Amino acid sequence: MTYDVEIKQLPGNEDISLPAKMSELAAGFDLYAAVTEPLVIEPGQRVLVPTGFAMAMPAQLEAQIRPRSGLAYKHGITCLNTPGTIDADYRGEVKVLLINLGQTPFTIERNERIAQMVIQVVPQVRLVTVDELSETVRGAGGFGHTGTK
Known part of the structure; x- marks a missing residue:
């Protein structure tokens, strides 16, 4: 099934590339930086x-x-709150929360690819309150309960 997603280029950003897939079978659309001047992330x-x-x-x-895997691997640049969610009712500018986990400063230039956007279908879910949950072998085992080896 195909869904239409409307994209609006914001004023003053006519030179910024709109989200685009870089290969035929890419899952994500690359996003571009609309910074007004080079931005150094320490x-x-x-x-x-x-x-x-x-x-x-x-x-x-x-x-x-x-x-973007290349930025993460080569420079330690990644997104916080990953994956960040943009809800269907949000109409503001899309922004990307980046962090530099590398050891050297990294400069972002205008119209540089900085992240990717993957669009997903959200199932309609109804939460149902119950008094008891069904049993499983795992039960309440959480963080690290199965060990490392």
Whole structure:
């Protein structure tokens, strides 16, 4: 099934590339930095980077903002709150929360690819309150309960 997602380029960002897939079977649309001047992210620093566009999605969709693997591997640049969720009713500018987990400063230039956006279908879910939950072998075992080896 195909869904239409409306994209609006925001004023002053006509030179910024709109989200685009870089290969035929790519799951994500690359997002571009709409910074007005080069932005240096120091090690350990987090920044909110504008993308120069807003969008409108059908109610059954959400957009997830994820890191670009090359930036993460080569420079330690990743997204906080990953994946970040953009709800179908949000109409503001899409922004990307980046952090530098590397050891050296990293500079983001205007129209540089900084993250990717994967659009997913959100199932309609109803939470049902019960007095007891069904039993499983795992039970309440949580963080690290199965060990490391």
